[in-house]
Amino acid sequence: MSLKRKIIELQKKREKVLQGGGEKAVEKQVAMGKMTARERIITLLDENSFHEYDMFVEHEARDFGMATKVLHGDGVIIGTGTIYGAPICIYAQDFTVAGGSLGLMHARKITKIMDHAMKLRVPLIGINDSGGARIQEGVNSLAGYGEIFYRNTIASGVIPQISVILGPCAGGAVYSPALTDFVFVVDKISKMFITGPEVIKTVLGEEISMEDLGGARVHSEITGNAHFFSESEIECFDQVKKLITFIPWNNSKKAQPFESIEPKIDQYKIDEIIPGNPKEPYDVRDVVRAVTDDSDFFEIQELWAANIVIGFGRMKGETVGFVCNQPLVLAGVLDVDSSNKAARFIRYCDAFNIPIVTLVDLPGYLPGVDQEHAGVIRHGAKILYAYSEATVPKITVILRKAYGGGYIAMNSRHLNADFVFALPGAEIAVMGPEGAANIIFKKEIMGAEDPDKMRKQKVKEYKEKFANPYVAAAKGYVDSVIEPEEARKLLLHAIEVSHSKVDRKPIKKHGIPPF
Ligand code: HXC
Numbered sequence: 001m002s003l004k005r006k007i008i009e010l011q012k013k014r015e016k017v018l019q020g021g022g023e024k025a026v027e028k029q030v031a032m033g034k035m036t037a038r039e040r041i042i043t044l045l046d047e048n049s050f051h052e053y054d055m056f057v058e059h060e061a062r063d064f065g066m067a068t069k070v071l072h073g074d075g076v077i078i079g080t081g082t083i084y085g086a087p088i089c090i091y092a093q094d095f096t097v098a099g100g101s102l103g104l105m106h107a108r109k110i111t112k113i114m115d116h117a118m119k120l121r122v123p124l125i126g127i128n129d130s131g132g133a134r135i136q137e138g139v140n141s142l143a144g145y146g147e148i149f150y151r152n153t154i155a156s157g158v159i160p161q162i163s164v165i166l167g168p169c170a171g172g173a174v175y176s177p178a179l180t181d182f183v184f185v186v187d188k189i190s191k192m193f194i195t196g197p198e199v200i201k202t203v204l205g206e207e208i209s210m211e212d213l214g215g216a217r218v219h220s221e222i223t224g225n226a227h228f229f230s231e232s233e234i235e236c237f238d239q240v241k242k243l244i245t246f247i248p249w250n251n252s253k254k255a256q257p258f259e260s261i262e263p264k265i266d267q268y269k270i271d272e273i274i275p276g277n278p279k280e281p282y283d284v285r286d287v288v289r290a291v292t293d294d295s296d297f298f299e300i301q302e303l304w305a306a307n308i309v310i311g312f313g314r315m316k317g318e319t320v321g322f323v324c325n326q327p328l329v330l331a332g333v334l335d336v337d338s339s340n341k342a343a344r345f346i347r348y349c350d351a352f353n354i355p356i357v358t359l360v361d362l363p364g365y366l367p368g369v370d371q372e373h374a375g376v377i378r379h380g381a382k383i384l385y386a387y388s389e390a391t392v393p394k395i396t397v398i399l400r401k402a403y404g405g406g407y408i409a410m411n412s413r414h415l416n417a418d419f420v421f422a423l424p425g426a427e428i429a430v431m432g433p434e435g436a437a438n439i440i441f442k443k444e445i446m447g448a449e450d451p452d453k454m455r456k457q458k459v460k461e462y463k464e465k466f467a468n469p470y471v472a473a474a475k476g477y478v479d480s481v482i483e484p485e486e487a488r489k490l491l492l493h494a495i496e497v498s499h500s501k502v503d504r505k506p507i508k509k510h511g512i513p514p515f
Helices: 003-018 023-031 037-044 104-120 139-155 171-179 197-204 210-214 216-222 233-246 284-291 336-351 369-373 376-389 404-409 433-440 442-447 451-465 470-474 484-497
Strands: 051-053 076-083 086-093 124-130 161-170 182-186 191-193 228-230 298-300 308-315 318-325 356-362 394-403 419-422 427-429
Touching: 037 076, 037 086, 037 124, 037 233, 051 104, 076 104, 076 233, 086 104, 086 233, 104 124, 104 139, 124 171, 139 171, 161 171, 161 233, 171 191, 182 216, 182 233, 191 210, 197 210, 210 216, 216 228, 228 233, 233 298, 233 308, 284 308, 284 318, 284 356, 284 484, 308 336, 308 484, 318 336, 336 356, 336 376, 356 404, 369 376, 376 404, 394 404, 394 484, 404 427, 419 484, 427 433, 433 442, 433 451, 442 451
Parallel strands: 086 124, 124 161, 161 182, 161 191, 182 228, 318 356, 356 394, 394 419, 394 427
Antiparallel strands: 051 076, 076 086, 298 308, 308 318
16 A cells, blocks of 8 residues: 555544544534533644644453444543643543543553653643543443542642543542642533432432532532632633643743733722721732732632632742632631631642742631531641641731731741731731730729720720730741832742742651641
8 A cells, every 4th residue: 555545544544533422422512512522622722732642542342332332532532732832731531432431541541641741741631521430341440540540649749730620520530630739610511529419319318410419619619629610611721721821830840930010009009908997808819919910810719718818920920829818708717628728729839839928817717616526626737737848938928917826827937937027007916906805804894893994995905015016026926017018029029039948848758737
């Protein structure tokens, strides 16, 4: 056969594979409002940058009628490409081919591209759209999942791992996304659960729809399993692309620098954002926008545990991770969920060389039986552990309240913060003035002719003496009391002088964080 004919033969073979599961299955996919696996990859990556591998892989299953079944690409597409020029390894499960179910060869393709990502030290993106373990392949499917989970774990903290859930992701399959760094979901399209509605009905007699059990909103607002929520696949891919611009390709690099644009200072003025009355709420994200380049803030897990705000911004073109109490929600208290959210993000930034800026305004840990019984001791400890362990530059600005355990937990000097600044309105104390005065001046208040008047006087006395930043500044726990307009300049300086920071911890195999 001439080379020309061989080329034509190759082209025909390729065309067949490109049809995925065939016209009907593709129509069904589109009718569900979903793109096909190939469309997703093309939309996400830079134009003409995608190169596919293992296109002609075939399954080897023989039981349950599988011997005669042709499954193009075995239901998954793998390859390399770029996003804004950043190299990427990617896989996308093709639901049109046997429901994107995971058989042995399907799993081998995924583990192959994961191994590539690790060798090349580039981010890995997995697009999940699958009915789970391929039932006809039995234990081989389970083995395949296990090998993916193992690689997810080994790659954790070495290369960024991103999971995009664009269809069902059920059973044990959910544990691969759970082991990755960022999970993206799309409203009405993403579904994640360990056991589906049918099993729940059989075992527990409870009835629930797939959407209410494990839809995109559930994982964005209730469980915290998802980090980014969007209304459409296109919006979701835009978010993935934006994330890629903020993170480094691997743990030995810094994120790509960007052009520095000054914040929109006419719009965001810290002294106008933060009310003088410590009980009045405000949106801490506006304070972030007052210091970041172009006032841009890329928030993560926006809809879950909103009493803490986490996300990326840039300062003089460099990526910075922000961890901030949110006075708008529950006065910014720390609780089980917010501690988990912050601790994980701190560890992410630390693993990937991203300096952390912490903005503090909180009344402490949330009291209550629910929190105690939900394990706030263990979960609350995670944030202490994460800050203490982190060796990237760690800078704190105390905006207003910093009471009790919350003061310590939010990257205080005592957890080895590099720089601690406080605004003049900061109140650093064991607890709020009202609570403190009621306890330590109880006798004077009860014994007074006018207890209310005495209480007010004692609260005033306490405020003057302790509820300010100067007691902590006098002891060197706060490095500088600063004016609001100085915040960006000082943060930039602190980051700049920390570029060659060295913070070596004792050699150990690993610590035992309060998981
Ligand atoms: C083999 C599967 C499959 C699977 C779907 N298909 N899931 N084939 N193994 N797990 C096939 C269907 O037979 C069908 O093939 C095609 O994919 C499309 O499926 P439909 O059911 O027609 O699609 P839809 O109505 O949209 O329903 C999607 C679905 C449903 C909700 C995902 O298919 C479903 O419930 N599948 C089973 C889910 C499941 O229980 N998986 C195992 C989880 S346990 P044809 O040829 O008709 O087009 C697990 C363990 C992992 O994953 C453990 C790791 C530790």
